[in-house]
Amino acid sequence: MVTAEAGTKIAGYTYQLQRALHRMFSSVHGNILIGVETGDDVVELRMSDDGTIDAVFEQDKHTIKESGQPYQDGSKNLWHTIHIWLDSAVKAREQYSEIRYYLVTNKSVPVQAMARRLSDATTPEEVEACIAEIREKAAVVGENDKSEIAAVSGFDDASLRFVIERIELVDSSGTVDGVRIKDATIRLFHLTDDLVDKGEEIYRGLLGQLVDCCQSAWISREPAWLRKPPFAERLRSEMNAYRVDRYLERSLASIAWREYHKGDAKDLLFIAQLQHLRLSDEYCTRALSHYWSFYSERIRLLNAGIVLQRAWSARDGALHQRWRAIRDEYLEFEGDIDEGDGMAIAKKIARDTLSGDHRAPLDGRETSEPYFTLGHYHDLANRRADDVFVYWDDAFAPAKDDSDGEAS
Structure with missing residues (x-):
């Protein structure tokens, strides 16, 4: 004692x-x-x-x-x-x-x-x-x-x-x-x-x-x-x-992503793109959680001054280039595509781009959470007016004068 x-x-x-x-x-x-x-x-x-x-x-x-x-x-x-x-x-x-x-x-x-x-x-x-x-x-x-x-x-x-x-x-x-x-x-x-x-x-x-x-x-x-x-x-x-x-992204389960989601999900372009591919409601719901969780983390890291905007812009560009390479692999190197195969090719582009195995780095650091890359891609698929816009089917391709000639 x-x-x-x-x-x-x-x-x-x-x-x-x-x-x-x-x-x-x-x-x-x-x-x-x-x-x-x-x-x-x-x-x-x-x-x-x-x-x-x-x-x-x-x-x-x-x-x-x-x-x-x-x-x-x-x-x-x-x-x-x-x-x-x-x-x-x-x-x-x-x-x-x-x-x-x-x-x-x-x-x-x-x-x-x-x-x-x-x-x-x-x-x-x-x-x-x-x-x-x-x-x-x-x-x-x-x-x-x-x-x-x-x-x-x-x-x-x-x-x-x-x-x-x-x-x-x-x-x-x-x-x-x-x-x-x-x-x-x-x-x-x-x-x-x-x-x-x-x-x-x-x-x-x-x-x-x-x-x-x-x-x-x-x-x-x-x-x-x-x-x-x-x-x-x-x-x-x-x-x-x-x-x-x-700096590292938080786990998906720890983020109250629904607090950020306001309004109808159908108003989000990336959800419209996924529904156009006839993906399930369950998949679209998961995509929505990935998108808003990524959004939450980006705001947190930006506001704390931990990751500057130039690093996010660089990651935008890297993800866009990867999507472009995957798209070119199917559209430029597999010969002519029959009119009926367009949807199948679009699904393959989306599948390979949105692979859960790819974890894009941020500002030179490795990331570990799949949603942190998937959500970023959904963000790019929502930004039609930007040069880094990604899409799965040509139905969503921007007009050539809006995309600097990159639309197929």
Whole structure:
């Protein structure tokens, strides 16, 4: 049974991992390493072309309490953290050209709090005022005080000045603008409009990858240092995968094609063409579902900007050329046709053109649903005024002046 205390600790560890992912994608530096439980809760190392390295040490404190905040003036959270930074400052200054220290929490820290004043101290006067206040507070603490402010006060002014000048407080969800850490990180993915609703799933995938990388390092008794490129590549792969899913046509059963069908089917030219061939009502009903389902998908892909109009025009042309080749095979290469054979030939042209085995590609991508090609052909058979119009029997052939001389 998970106790409330255990749940609080787990929430804190999770927050730390969330912060690591947020720092990774919020960094504007090209060559970085993100450490989890290395030199601090989260560490960012920024490598410059000249070989120098800047470091950011981040201490994360998460709480689920309704009131208060983790960096109280007399709290161990605050002074133990600063003690650690002071204790490691000499070694850090030998390793890194510039250093920053971050106090991060999901709660709002009031203006009058010491943590806030330490963060806001930018002028020499403000820094000296903070040092004086630390020494005053340390002078009145008792022997049982566990906040470690006395230990902090034991450092010389130069050491205190160095650390205080570099402290930055980030409160209210741990992001600069107060947005929840998860939402703020998702925004850093810069998802296009068609992928916004997949942000949560993409975030979970990246956070899961971060957890796996850390766990693998810790099991091997190695520090968890993470590079950004594998995560950036994962983000690209996730985005591309969702785009492919959106690009591909949906299954016929999932499309409410009847919502698009208004009026009498007999008013549709392609239905008239099929009925002219004396095809069954059942076949015509299936053709109607293919036509409207294709129409629905084309509108969806066009409106989402996933497939541009030029790709649809190219597919129009490719399907029309295939129909023309099939028609020529029967009419140009099989000799003279008896007057009574016209209907039989028209049926063969329609049969071969509307073969369910042919799945026409779209914009260079393969398609998988038969209706997506059949419905497109029915669409072309409905567009008598266009150059890509297809027909099965010569009774529907456009006048020569309307078809640029292509009518037989």
